[in-house]
Amino acid sequence: MPDEAAHRVDVRIQAHDFDSAAEIAALTAGRADIGAVVTFTGLCRDEGGRLAALELEHYPGMAERAIRAIATEAVARFSLQGILAIHRHGKIAPGGNIVLVVAAAPHRQAAFDGAAFLMDYLKTDAPFWKKEHLKDGGTGEWVSAKDADDAAKARWTSAQ
Template sequence: MTAGTPEPVVNVRIQTQDFDISSEIDALTRDRADIGAVVSFTGLCRDEGGRLSALELEHYPGMAERAIRTIADEAVKRFALTGITAIHRHGAIPPGGNIVLVVATAPHRQAAFDGASFLMDYLKTDAPFWKKEHLKAGGTGEWVSAKDADDKAKARWRRT
């Protein structure tokens, strides 16, 4: 950091309650004249063809926050971000409900886009969360498996 430049802000939370996207963006940008770009991603619970009543997300408290914080800190360093927020919900989330929010801020747009994508790709593959479907017809469906496409997306960030 250069003299007079504020330290990057890193916010990582895992919570049951919903989040307000505008408030989270405001928290990263308030009183910051060094930010030229804000990129946000919000992941929602899909309806899965009308068969899902909720998606239940479980995690290891403490472990999940540490894992996400490690990747968020790396994103700040790697892309020279001015700030990053990662919020991941747990518990039963109905279709259309917010699951995850990633907000990255930077002096320039490409860094903000890359930082948000980097963090989201790692959240999908490495964050210790488990998802179980709850069906409208009653009962539960399967535990949701990781997707090969998520591993391929993460692979693009490997350093050579």
């Protein structure tokens, strides 16, 4: 089962942008057994007009390994037919894409849960860090981790 789950996982860490519609089409092409596809896209906010960009630093190698491990667990736990995660790095302007998750399953609840589970674990376990670049040219701060993200992850263990 772990091997089979791994085959349903596609993880990409890249600087360039992604096309959500094209990725959904690729994941479902030629498949008549998929009944539900849930996508999540995370975008860069301008934080009330303050930000010129977010710069995402990552730990190459571990970033892909960590997301792949979470995605493989999501496939096994929710019996997903496929899951895709794309996480960008580098400088991203407000309005730009940061992360994409696409989860496919026979029925909607597994697809919703699979996408949410992957995002909740990714936020706290995938080695990425965001630095703010300010519109006024000032040196930005590193974004702090949020307790709410730890709480979001914890709900998947307390629910069992």
